[in-house]
Amino acid sequence: MSARVLLHVGTPKTGTSYLQDVLWRSRPALEAAGVLYPADRFDAHFLAALDLMDLPWGGLEAEAVGRWEQLAAQVRAFEGTSIISHEILATATRTQAARALADLGQGDGTDIHVLISVRDLARQIPAEWQETIKHRATLSYATFLTDLRSAERSTRVSSWFWAAQEIPAILERWGQDLPPENIHLVTVPPPGADRGLLWRRFAEAFELDGIDLDLAADRANASLGVPEAALVRRINLAATGVVPPPDYRELVRELLAHRTLSARSGSPRLSLPPDVHPWAVELWGTWEAEIADRGYDVVGDLADLHPGPAPTRWADPDSPRESQVSAAAVEALTALLVEGVRLRESEARLHRELAETRHELHRALDRPGRRFKERTLRYVRRSRVGRKVHAAYRRVLRRR
Amino acid sequence: MTGRPSERPPSPGEARAWGWLAHLRDGGTTAWSSWSGTAEPGARVLPGAQHLELVRRLNLQARTDVGPTARPDPALVERVLAASPPGRGRPELDLVGVVPDRGWGLAPVDPTLLPRPELVRLASVLLAEDVLAAGGGRDASPVQPPPRRRLARRRPSVAGDPWLVDAARTQVHAAGHRLGHPDAGVLVLGADLATMIADTWTARAFACRGRLTGWEAWVRQLPERDLLPRGADPVGTAHARTALRAGLAGRVSDPDTRGVNVVLDPALLPGLLRVRSLDAPPAVPADAVELARRVSATLALRVPQERGRHLMRTVFLGRVAGLPGPPLGVPAELHRWVHRRSQRLRRELADSRYPVHGRPGRLVSGPVALARRESAEPDEGGVLATALRLLTGTERSATGPAAGSATAPHSDPHRPLDPHHPHGLQGGTPR
Numbered sequence: 137m138s139a140r141v142l143l144h145v146g147t148p149k150t151g152t153s154y155l156q157d158v159l160w161r162s163r164p165a166l167e168a169a170g171v172l173y174p175a176d177r178f179d180a181h182f183l184a185a186l187d188l189m190d191l192p193w194g195g196l197e198a199e200a201v202g203r204w205e206q207l208a209a210q211v212r213a214f215e216g217t218s219i220i221s222h223e224i225l226a227t228a229t230r231t232q233a234a235r236a237l238a239d240l241g242q243g244d245g246t247d248i249h250v251l252i253s254v255r256d257l258a259r260q261i262p263a264e265w266q267e268t269i270k271h272r273a274t275l276s277y278a279t280f281l282t283d284l285r286s287a288e289r290s291t292r293v294s295s296w297f298w299a300a301q302e303i304p305a306i307l308e309r310w311g312q313d314l315p316p317e318n319i320h321l322v323t324v325p326p327p328g329a330d331r332g333l334l335w336r337r338f339a340e341a342f343e344l345d346g347i348d349l350d351l352a353a354d355r356a357n358a359s360l361g362v363p364e365a366a367l368v369r370r371i372n373l374a375a376t377g378v379v380p381p382p383d384y385r386e387l388v389r390e391l392l393a394h395r396t397l398s399a400r401s402g403s404p405r406l407s408l409p410p411d412v413h414p415w416a417v418e419l420w421g422t423w424e425a426e427i428a429d430r431g432y433d434v435v436g437d438l439a440d441l442h443p444g445p446a447p448t449r450w451a452d453p454d455s456p457r458e459s460q461v462s463a464a465a466v467e468a469l470t471a472l473l474v475e476g477v478r479l480r481e482s483e484a485r486l487h488r489e490l491a492e493t494r495h496e497l498h499r500a501l502d503r504p505g506r507r508f509k510e511r512t513l514r515y516v517r518r519s520r521v522g523r524k525v526h527a528a529y530r531r532v533l534r535r536r
Numbered sequence: 537m538t539g540r541p542s543e544r545p546p547s548p549g550e551a552r553a554w555g556w557l558a559h560l561r562d563g564g565t566t567a568w569s570s571w572s573g574t575a576e577p578g579a580r581v582l583p584g585a586q587h588l589e590l591v592r593r594l595n596l597q598a599r600t601d602v603g604p605t606a607r608p609d610p611a612l613v614e615r616v617l618a619a620s621p622p623g624r625g626r627p628e629l630d631l632v633g634v635v636p637d638r639g640w641g642l643a644p645v646d647p648t649l650l651p652r653p654e655l656v657r658l659a660s661v662l663l664a665e666d667v668l669a670a671g672g673g674r675d676a677s678p679v680q681p682p683p684r685r686r687l688a689r690r691r692p693s694v695a696g697d698p699w700l701v702d703a704a705r706t707q708v709h710a711a712g713h714r715l716g717h718p719d720a721g722v723l724v725l726g727a728d729l730a731t732m733i734a735d736t737w738t739a740r741a742f743a744c745r746g747r748l749t750g751w752e753a754w755v756r757q758l759p760e761r762d763l764l765p766r767g768a769d770p771v772g773t774a775h776a777r778t779a780l781r782a783g784l785a786g787r788v789s790d791p792d793t794r795g796v797n798v799v800l801d802p803a804l805l806p807g808l809l810r811v812r813s814l815d816a817p818p819a820v821p822a823d824a825v826e827l828a829r830r831v832s833a834t835l836a837l838r839v840p841q842e843r844g845r846h847l848m849r850t851v852f853l854g855r856v857a858g859l860p861g862p863p864l865g866v867p868a869e870l871h872r873w874v875h876r877r878s879q880r881l882r883r884e885l886a887d888s889r890y891p892v893h894g895r896p897g898r899l900v901s902g903p904v905a906l907a908r909r910e911s912a913e914p915d916e917g918g919v920l921a922t923a924l925r926l927l928t929g930t931e932r933s934a935t936g937p938a939a940g941s942a943t944a945p946h947s948d949p950h951r952p953l954d955p956h957h958p959h960g961l962q963g964g965t966p967r
Contacts (some may be wrong), residue, residue: 422639
């Protein structure tokens with residue numbers, strides 16, 4: 137039974153990918169320090185979360201069957217400190233959270249801590265829209281914002297957003313049976329802060345100081361600017377019905393969005409429109425009062441979560457500057473051309489290999505007597521008896 | 537589910553909610569908006585509004601189907617109250633009048649006004665658990681392999697309409713015979729186009745392939761793309777199987793169509809498969825097909841697809857086959873397209889070189905016959921009623937308005953019987 141479990145339940149877009157990559161790469165160093173990061177593959181905790189929450193995820197759910205039980209069993213079998221981290225755990229219902237805590241040893245003497253990394257709404261809302269766009273969605277930024285502000289939360293986008301980002305509700309679901317001192321909020325520093333500050337906060341919350349970790353991890357979700365996001369949305373509008381999901385994932389999300397467009401600099405950044413910003417500030421006010429009242433352990437400062445002042449200049453991704461979009465489109469086309477050249481070279485190489493293989497096969501088959509054998513076989517198989525004899529011959533051959 | 541720190545006494549709204557929960561556990565059917573009694577908290581948290589409303593609907597259904605004093609199994613009620621609502625980002629909902637406006641969180645709801653799909657979603661979780669339990673649980677042995685091939689019994693493989701194929705294959709395997717001898721060719725089974733489209737969808741709903749688009753969206757995109765799904769395109773299937781056989785025989789440039797037969801007359805199928813008779817495929821009402829789609833989606837998250845498909849086609853199908861209600865049918869606005877497309881299909885079959893068993897005219901779905909056919913699209917009310925009856929175990933004894941009065945399993949009236957067999961064989965007889 138684990139003496140201690142550190143369960144990191146989100147939220148998305150708060151540096152979780154980097155943290156998980158560091159933990160994944162540093163498993164030996166962690167284990168030497170008496171800390172278990174139980175994972176046989178990078179996305180092991182993601183699959184376990186899918187399994188726990190019965191979530192379909194583009195076919196990955198088939199690989200997730202039984203993963204939560206396995207993970208929980210590994211944690212229970214370890215006697216030191218175990219770390220589990222995935223941001224979609226933020227969306228767990230109260231029943232699922234209770235089951236997860238029980239499976240990890242709550243009530244059996246295990247000291248369970250829930251950690252949640254959080255960032256201000258002024259950055260989270262545009263980031264979630266951008267993430268939605270990178271998953272083939274076509275909805276405009278204006279529609280996305282309207283959906284979020286609807287009280288019913290009836291759309292898939294809004295129900296998912298609030299399940300993953302509404303901090304008081306997430307903490308209520310996960311913290312229902314834990315003392316407040318076992319709940320830890322790691323705040324993402326405001327824009328312009330020291331780049332290493334967030335990691336130092338993670339290290340403090342997870343008590344990783346003093347362990348020789350591999351911090352050279354490169355798995356971080358890159359972000360798009362306004363014209364780049366608008367371009368990807370236009371591509372989605374034109375190509376979603378044409379490009380199958382696996383190809384979209386490789387060509388649009390990975391090649392264009394992550395490797396090409398997010399590397400561009402100088403584009404206006406996505407932000408909240410000036411007329412929506414006051415709503416985010418007001419909402420944070422209600423959250424802040426609730427969170428402060430509950431007495432959780434805050435690593436960082438709750439003031440980091442204030443949306444800040446409204447932007448003085450705002451670029452609308454639904455009506456971007458066309459010159460910026462076309463510049464981004466030229467880079468995207470160039471990247472696709474380079475990829476096309478690479479694929480053509482690969483295709484030509486495969487054609488060469490195929491021709492060589494065919495030639496070898498032809499030489500191997502074109503031996504004297506082969507045509508005679510084929511004619512004989514056709515003749516033999518014309519009759520029922522012949523077919524039976526041939527079948528028996530094949531069985532004998534198989535046994536040899 | 538509303539949380540309540542243990543040291544704080546319940547608010548009047550919470551006391552009312554606990555009272556309602558006790559009432560529901562006792563088999564009560566009073567709606568939340570009409571309830572005024574109170575009770576002490578029975579646990580740390582209240583179940584969600586959708587859980588409580590589902591219990592109330594189960595109580596109502598038991599009374600309707602069995603009698604005024606009937607109530608569902610208390611163990612079932614507890615399972616409902618403890619279940620997690622499936623789906624992305626859908627938490628337990630709070631009851632209106634219990635939780636004050638906190639400025640965050642989902643707005644509390646009047647459970648009576650919850651959309652039916654919300655209740656069906658929750659019910660489908662429990663039904664998936666039932667199917668899994670009845671099938672031996674998550675770790676039960678894998679699906680049985682087909683019987684071993686015997687030397688002198690060369691039976692063809694079957695392809696085409698997946699609902700017909702599955703029924704034929706299951707029965708032939710059950711009789712101890714194996715299909716798919718490499719030298720025995722292929723039978724492509726077909727019926728009229730409207731039936732094949734509905735059959736294809738039904739087979740998908742029972743295939744445990746995870747989340748699927750609903751029937752209404754799926755069937756309406758067919759004319760938009762002017763495409764037939766593989767299971768409703770016997771000519772396309774015959775071409776594909778011919779190409780496959782040619783590839784295996786090393787004759788890609790010279791495909792031989794002789795081994796591929798199209799079977800449109802169901803009465804001829806037993807002879808072609810060398811069995812005495814075949815029963816008609818199970819008839820499943822449209823609402824139960826839709827419910828199967830939802831249960832499949834949940835089951836796909838618990839077991840590998842092959843096992844899930846096996847469970848759906850044995851355990852779940854066994855519970856819904858023959859239930860009263862109209863079968864799945866193509867909506868009226870698509871009848872003209874189906875008619876046109878089925879005529880094209882007949883021409884394509886005539887132009888191909890495949891031997892056809894049965895009149896090619898059997899492929900055609902005439903507009904008059906389609907209009908007269910008793911079929912329907914799934915109805916959310918019917919789907920919920922079916923789910924409730926399956927949970928309470930009253931699906932075969934139901935007398936309530938949604939389920940009709942039939943009690944015994946029956947075959948689809950649109951699937952005529954084989955004159956040579958008491959239970960008959962489904963086929964594409966012109967309607």
